[in-house]
Amino acid sequence: MTLSEKNTLDKFRAQVMPLLKDSYMKHDTYLIRWLRARNFDINSAEAMLRQNLKWRRENAIDSMRTEDWSDIASDFHVTIDTYDKTGRPIGVIDIYDWDIRRAVIQGKGARMLRYLTSRVENITGQVYERQEQLGMTVTQIVVMGSAAGFNVIQHACPGCLPLWIQFALMIENYYPEILDELIVIDAPPAIQIVLEAIKPFITRFQIVDVNSRLKLKMLNSSFAPI
Structure with a gap:
């Protein structure tokens, strides 16, 4: 962090401190x-933070960790009990098990997103x-997944793509800078349909395709890999 960025951070903290109710937010x-998500423009960053806090209140985000998900958890399995050597949490998903089309047909799209x-x-x-x-300097997460079996009908149907877009927008708007890498193995060509749909909404990620190993790398405000 440069001296200029530190000074901007101090000003930003003083400006938004009355809004922050949880210790981690301080x-x-x-x-x-x-600030990084808004190129260190204090007013824009405050507007983004205010929108986040409003979204959290209106959608009862703070109660999510104790909410009963037994009706849907087995259909969209996610493992979040692994860490890399630096201590970053790793989310592991198996996309091929996710039947997004069925969720849409059953009217469970919003429930799936929640x-x-x-x-x-x-x-x-x-x-x-x-x-x-633990006093660790962990600041970001990594998500890894297998896309073996990914197909257009089940995962990229016309009713599925809006859900991918909504999820991408949610990450971009309400969890800025938290995702360092999304690594997908066994990525078939069909996954490009989803990538093209969400690309306009993940402006600070670089998509790297190495054979069948898909990697989305977080970019900094100058659009250079971090």
Whole structure:
């Protein structure tokens, strides 16, 4: 962090402190996310943070970690109990098991999105817990997944794509800077349909395709790999 960025962070903290009710929100590592997402424009960062807090209140985000997900968890399995050598939480998903089309047909699209949001909330919560309870300098997460069996009908149908877009927008708007890498193995050509749909909404990620190993790498404000 440069001296100029540190001064901007101090001003931002003083400006938004009355809004922050949770201890983790008062840490530099949390506050700087909003500044980086808005190129250190304090007013824009505050507007983004205010929108986030409003979204959290209106959607009862704080209660998600104790919500009963037994009706949908087995259909969209996510494992979030693994860490890399630096201590970053790793989310592991098996996309091929996700029948998004069936969820849409059954009218469970919104429920699916809320469940996946709860998984994001859980793994990001682990970042803050590791900072506060263990004194670790963990600031981001990694998500890994297998796309073996990914197909257009089940995963990229016309009713499926809006859900992918909504999820991408949610990450971009409400969890800025938290995802360092999304690594997908066994990625078939059909997955490009989803990537093209969400690309306009993940402007700070670089898509790298190495054979069948798909990698989305977080970019900094200058659109260079971090």
